[in-house]
Amino acid sequence: xxxxxxxxxxxxxxxxxxxxxxxxxxxxxxxxxxxxxxxxxxxxxxxxxxxxxxxxxxxxxxxxxxxxxxxxxxxxxxxxxxxxxxxxxxxxxxxxxxxxxxxxxxxxxxxxxxxxxxxxxxxxxxxxxxxxxxxxxxxxxxxxxxxxxxxxxxxxxxxxxxxxxxxxxxxxxxxxxxxxxxxxxxxxxxxxxxxxxxxxxxxxxxxxxxxxxxxxx
Amino acid sequence: xxxxxxxxxxxxxxxxxxxxxxxxxxxxxxxxxxxxxxxxxxxxxxxxxxxxxxxxxxxxxxxxxxxxxxxxxxxxxxxxxxxxxxxxxxxxxxxxxxxxxxxxxxxxxxxxxxxxxxxxxxxxxxxxxxxxxxxxxxxxxxxxxxxxxxxxxxxxxxxxxxxxxxxxxxxxxxxxxxxxxxxxxxxxxxxxxxxxxxxxxxxxxxxxxxxxxxxxxxxxxxxxxxxxxxxxxxxxxxxxxxxxxxxxxxxxxxxxxxxxxxxxxxxxxxxxxxxxxxxxxxxxxxxxxxxxxxxxxxxxxxxxxxxxxxxxxxxxxxxxxxxx
Numbered sequence: 001x002x003x004x005x006x007x008x009x010x011x012x013x014x015x016x017x018x019x020x021x022x023x024x025x026x027x028x029x030x031x032x033x034x035x036x037x038x039x040x041x042x043x044x045x046x047x048x049x050x051x052x053x054x055x056x057x058x059x060x061x062x063x064x065x066x067x068x069x070x071x072x073x074x075x076x077x078x079x080x081x082x083x084x085x086x087x088x089x090x091x092x093x094x095x096x097x098x099x100x101x102x103x104x105x106x107x108x109x110x111x112x113x114x115x116x117x118x119x120x121x122x123x124x125x126x127x128x129x130x131x132x133x134x135x136x137x138x139x140x141x142x143x144x145x146x147x148x149x150x151x152x153x154x155x156x157x158x159x160x161x162x163x164x165x166x167x168x169x170x171x172x173x174x175x176x177x178x179x180x181x182x183x184x185x186x187x188x189x190x191x192x193x194x195x196x197x198x199x200x201x202x203x204x205x206x207x208x209x210x211x212x213x214x215x216x217x
Numbered sequence: 218x219x220x221x222x223x224x225x226x227x228x229x230x231x232x233x234x235x236x237x238x239x240x241x242x243x244x245x246x247x248x249x250x251x252x253x254x255x256x257x258x259x260x261x262x263x264x265x266x267x268x269x270x271x272x273x274x275x276x277x278x279x280x281x282x283x284x285x286x287x288x289x290x291x292x293x294x295x296x297x298x299x300x301x302x303x304x305x306x307x308x309x310x311x312x313x314x315x316x317x318x319x320x321x322x323x324x325x326x327x328x329x330x331x332x333x334x335x336x337x338x339x340x341x342x343x344x345x346x347x348x349x350x351x352x353x354x355x356x357x358x359x360x361x362x363x364x365x366x367x368x369x370x371x372x373x374x375x376x377x378x379x380x381x382x383x384x385x386x387x388x389x390x391x392x393x394x395x396x397x398x399x400x401x402x403x404x405x406x407x408x409x410x411x412x413x414x415x416x417x418x419x420x421x422x423x424x425x426x427x428x429x430x431x432x433x434x435x436x437x438x439x440x441x442x443x444x445x446x447x448x449x450x451x452x453x454x455x456x457x458x459x460x461x462x463x464x465x466x467x468x469x470x471x472x473x474x475x476x477x478x479x480x481x482x483x484x485x486x487x488x489x490x491x492x493x494x495x496x497x498x499x500x501x502x503x504x505x506x507x508x509x510x511x512x513x514x515x516x517x518x519x520x521x522x523x524x525x526x527x528x529x530x531x532x533x534x535x536x537x538x539x540x541x
Contacts, residue, residue, distance in 0.1 A: 119309025122274055122382075123323055123372075124299035137313045213313045216356035 009183045020172075020191065027168025027195060030158045033090055035151050038097030045098070046105040047131075056106075063098040071096070071160045079164060089161040096157055097150040104146025108139025141214060144207040148200050155196040159188070169195070223251035223412035224285040224379035226271065231280035233266055233436075240266045242436040244280070248429065250379075251410040253403075255423040258433035258459075264416045267433070268382050271414060272301045284380055299323055302373030302381030302411070306388045308365045310357035316342070316368050317353035323375045341371040346401060363394035370402065374409070383415045387422070399425055420460055424448070424467055432456050445471040465537035469501035472536065474528060477501055479518050481526035488515040488527045495519070495528060505533050 013020070045063075049056045074092045082088040112135050120134050136143075159170025167174065169192040176185025208215070226248040233241040241263040248254040256264040269275040271282055273294040281288045289297055310319050318325075320341050321334040329337075342349040345367040357365055366386060373381055387395040403426065406413055417423055423430045424444040432439045432447070432455075440452035448468035451457035461467065475497030485492075493507040495516040508516055508530050518525040 113307075113309075113312075115305060115307035115309040116311060117309075118274070119303065119305060119369075120311070122272055122298060122303035122305070122309075124295050124297075124326055126295045129326070134311060134313075138311075211313070213356045213358070216358050 005182070007182050008186055012183045013187060020187065023168050023171055023188075024191070024195070026166070027155070027158055027170075027192070030086070030089060030093065030161065030166060030168055031151065031154045031195075031199070034093035034154045034158075035097055035147060037090065038094045038101055038150060038154075039147065041094065042098050042101035042105055046102050046109070049102070049106055050109060059102065060099075063095075063102060066095040067099040069095075071157055072163070075161065075164050084165040086166060088164055089158075089166040092161070093154050093157055097154060100150045100153070101143075101146050104142050104149075105139065108142030108146075109135045111142060112138045137211075141207060141211050144203060144210070148203045151199050151203060152196045155192060155199060159192055168192070222377060222379055222410045225250045225283075226254070226380055226412055226414060227283040227286075228267070229281040229283065231267070231270060231277050231282060233263070233270065233275060234278045239436050241270070241277075244433075244436075244438055246431055246438060246441045248412055248414065250285075250412055252428040253406060253413045253415060253426055254429045254431060255427035256414065256416045256431050256433060257418065257420060257423040258439075260418060261435075262433040263436035264418075264431075264433050265384055266436075268384055268414055268416050271380070271382055272298045272303060299326055299376070300378055300380075302378040304366075304369050304373045304381070304383045304386045306385040308357075308369040308386075310365055310368055310372070312357050315354050315356060316347070316360070317349075319357065319368060320371045320375055322372055327376065337375060338371075341374060342368075344374070344405060345371040347371070362390045363398065366390055366398060367401075370398075370405070374405070374411070377409060378411065380412045380414070383413060385416055385418070388417070388419075395422075402426065421467070424471060432459060443471075466502070469505060469533065469537065472501045473497060474499045474501060474504050474516075474518055477504075477528055477536070478532045479526040479528050483527050485517045485524055485527065488517050489513055492517050492527075497525065501533055501536065504528065505530070508533075 045059055049059055071092060074095070075088060078088045078091055082091065116134065116138070117130070120130050125134065158166070158168050159173055161167045162170035162174040169188040172184045172188030172191075174188075176182065176188060228244045228246050231241060231244045232239065244263075244267060246254075256267060258264050266275055270277045271284075271289065273289060277290070281290065283289070284301075310316075311322070314322075317335065317338040320338040321329075324334045324337055338353065339349040342352055347364060347367050352360070352364070352368070357368070360368065366389075369386070373383075387398050390398065399422065402413075405411075415426060424447075427444050429441060430444050430447050431441045432452075434455055440447060440456050442450075445468060447456065448460055448464040448471070451460055451464070457464070474495045480487075491511045491513040493511045493513060493516050495504050495507065495518045497518060497520050504516055508514070513530070515527050515529045518528055
């Protein structure tokens with residue numbers, strides 16, 4: 001950091017609004033794709049586990065192991081294979097969402113009361129109808145709780161992908177560090193946190209909207 | 218028209234074996250169309266297993282169950298269940314759907330147009346005594362236990378199934394509500410003529426609701442008879458014990474004044490000054506209560522205004538004692 005320089009130079013920020021908007025878009029895009037793809041994969045794996053409970057232990061082991069790999073190392077390992085690309089970033093980001101999402105999808109669907117399930121089957125719900133019309137809607141609150149966690153942690157992780165040329169607000173942090181420029185570093189960090197808080201609030205609203213019955217009691 | 222929509226249900230040597238035990242052992246009986254058959258017995262007697270084999274939530278090991286002569290095992294289970302009403306103790310209303318949506322469950326599965334589903338839901342809620350204007354848009358969590366059970370019955374009746382299965386439906390509500398729900402179930406059943414198979418462990422409920430009562434023990438049918446006969450002639454010690462030492466009194470519930478030994482050869486003065494008026498349709502239990510209340514030794518039986526005869530208290534006492 002240069003001597004006598006203020007922590008934040010607001011004039012820099014005012015002059016770089018286009019850059020900030022671009023990084024915001026990139027950050028949101030990387031996050032949305034990661035959580036979206038993660039949700040699809042997690043859902044498929046969850047259905048597999050619900051149908052064949054034997055698979056729960058191996059799948060949890062794999063996703064749990066993925067979760068423990070340091071993100072820096074994972075991206076570094078992938079670069080020789082998939083390059084400095086969005087794909088490399090997403091493979092890592094998606095991998096980190098799976099553990100949380102699968103755990104919540106399974107917990108949500110298993111939490112559907114037995115009497116509700118028995119009544120549904122007894123009245124002639126076919127397995128597919130039972131899943132989509134009864135089990136998934138009733139599991140929604142728990143599933144969205146998982147999506148919130150996955151989203152927050154992904155928004156944090158996206159900043160690390162700056163090292164492989166992506167990064168959203170993480171790019172600002174990285175450049176800020178390299179240039180000893182605190183304004184850029186702080187802007188990147190604060191905006192990343194703000195984005196996480198905003199995304200979480202949006203998901204809470206979405207959950208309320210989708211589960212009106214939860215407030216009826 | 219009453220009594221026309223129900224189907225016959227027949228169990229033909231139905232057995233359900235699990236690895237280490239026989240839950241239901243060569244069960245055979247027949248329920249006539251439009252009647253209420255109560256399956257009653259201690260826990261583990263196989264009554265719920267028997268019920269669940271009708272809509273194939275449990276598959277029998279051997280034997281056949283016929284609805285109007287058609288073996289349910291030949292049918293697609295999902296299609297079969299949509300034609301059979303099903304009510305369970307915990308009701309199992311869908312928490313994420315309004316009461317009207319819950320009641321429209323089977324019509325929706327069958328692909329009825331939404332307008333018809335809504336109209337049917339309104340009709341059914343009224344039938345079970347839930348004001349549609351008040352309840353249609355509520356969620357199950359906003360209802361009391363008794364109201365939920367009413368909604369459960371409405372849901373089961375949505376497509377006027379010829380057969381309805383009820384698994385201890387009133388087991389979780391308090392006695393006053395249970396009494397009212399039992400009365401309304403009888404009213405609705407008489408109105409629609411649905412054949413009902415009803416599981417309970419409560420012998421009083423069985424006697425009140427049943428046209429036929431099947432007493433089960435250890436997976437076997439011990440006795441299958443109308444309640445009056447069951448109380449008068451228990452098949453064995455188990456049935457005698459299960460129906461209770463007071464089965465003579467219980468029997469008075471299912472016998473009517475009209476069917477009792479009314480003496481038509483005497484004038485009404487013979488009944489004494491305090492004698493209460495009795496109607497032929499009244500149960501003997503009610504008649505007994507009235508006589509005791511009036512401190513009378515007899516009652517005057519009147520069919521409307523017409524004098525029928527005198528029923529002596531001693532005659533009722535004799536019916537209680539005539540227990541074998």
